[in-house]
Every structure is written in C-alpha cells, then in structure tokens.
Amino acid sequence: xxxxxxxxxxxxxLVSSVSFAAPITDLQKSETSVGYNHYNLDTAGHxxxxxxxYLENGVxxxxxLGLEANSYSAGGSSDHTTDIYAQYKLDPNVRLIAxxxxxxxxxxxxxxxxxxxxxxxxxxxxxxxxxxSSIATEWQTGLEYSLNKQTALHLGYKSYKEDGxxxxxxxxxxxxxxx
Numbered sequence: 321x322x323x324x325x326x327x328x329x330x331x332x333x334l335v336s337s338v339s340f341a342a343p344i345t346d347l348q349k350s351e352t353s354v355g356y357n358h359y360n361l362d363t364a365g366h367x368x369x370x371x372x373x374y375l376e377n378g379v380x381x382x383x384x385l386g387l388e389a390n391s392y393s394a395g396g397s398s399d400h401t402t403d404i405y406a407q408y409k410l411d412p413n414v415r416l417i418a419x420x421x422x423x424x425x426x427x428x429x430x431x432x433x434x435x436x437x438x439x440x441x442x443x444x445x446x447x448x449x450x451x452x453s454s455i456a457t458e459w460q461t462g463l464e465y466s467l468n469k470q471t472a473l474h475l476g477y478k479s480y481k482e483d484g485x486x487x488x489x490x491x492x493x494x495x496x497x498x499x
Contacts, residue, residue: 342388343464343474344435344447345496346412347378352499359478359492363485368394370478370492382409386419400424405431413437417451429453447476456482462492470498 345353352375359370374388384407392399405419417433433451440446440463448461462476474496479489 342374344437344449347384349378349381351378353496355496357492357494359490361488361490363488472496
C-alpha cells in the first residue's frame with residue numbers, strides 16, 4: 321500500500337507542478353504550530369517577495385487544520401491570498417491536503433494535493449507537497465532543522481504556476497514554533 325501511495329505521489333509531482341507555503345510538519349493531537357516563511361520568487365526575469373504566516377493545529381491523531389496568509393509584493397504593488405485547509409494523515413509520513421484559497425483580486429478556489437515528510441537525521445526532516453486547483457498548480461520541497469523540541473528553521477524551494485501567467489519559483493527560508 322505504501323509503495324502505491326508513493327508511486328502516485330511521485331507521478332503527481334512529475335505530471336503537475338503543484339503546494340502551499342507551510343512546510344509539512346508532524347503535529348500530534350492537540351499540538352499547534354505557528355510559523356513564518358519568506359520566498360524570493362522569480363517570474364520571467366522579475367523578482368517578487370512572498371511572505372506567509374501560518375497557524376496549524378493537530379485536531380486528532382489523523383487530522384491537522386490550518387490557516388495561512390500569503391502576501392506578495394513587487395515594485396510597489398502587492399496582492400495576497402488566504403488559505404484554509406485540512407491535512408488527513410494516511411500514515412505518519414503521507415497526508416492528503418484539501419482546502420480553499422481566497423484570492424484578493426479574484427474568486428475563491430478549492431485546492432487539493434498530497435504532502436510527505438521524512439526524518440533524515442536526529443534534527444533534520446525533509447518535506448514535499450503538491451497542490452492544485454482549477455486555475456493554479458504549486459509545489460514545494462525543503463528541509464526543516466529542529467533547534468529544539470519546539471523551534472525549527474526551514475529552507476525550501478517553491479514553484480507556482482497560475483493559468484495565463486509565467487511560472488514563479490525560488491528559494492525561501494522560515495521559522496516555526498510548536499506548542
């Protein structure tokens with residue numbers, strides 16, 4: 321079963337460039353995580369900033385609910401999105417993602433995807449996620465370094481493609497705190 325899930329995940333990542341900015345972290349029941357991420361994205365030779373704040377809570381052993389606010393800025397103009405989402409853990413390392421994205425200049429759009437995380441060493445976890453909607457695809461991958469049991473630093477790569485627009489992608493960093 322795990323091989324089938326990982327095969328579907330790998331195929332999805334190859335076929336569609338797809339995710340949202342919060343890293344995939346392992347939250348247990350009643351744990352909450354707050355975090356910030358900053359990405360410097362490039363689209364067709366133009367740079368812009370993507371800053372996000374997120375709040376996630378492990379509602380049950382299998383369900384994580386989250387809220388994320390993204391702010392995009394370039395050359396004096398800005399835009400933002402707000403995501404409300406759920407992650408359902410198929411097992412400790414694989415989860416299904418579903419949510420709603422509210423665009424400041426347009427409609428709300430439902431999105432769905434998958435996310436994975438894996439322990440790479442005693443202090444480092446790797447993660448990847450892929451999400452898509454009827455107008456956009458996004459994916460993200462990265463590393464999370466635990467400073468202690470509550471605080472972590474993130475380093476990642478994000479790619480976002482909206483219909484009719486150039487792909488935006490680039491490196492980012494962030495921090496999170498669990499309580």
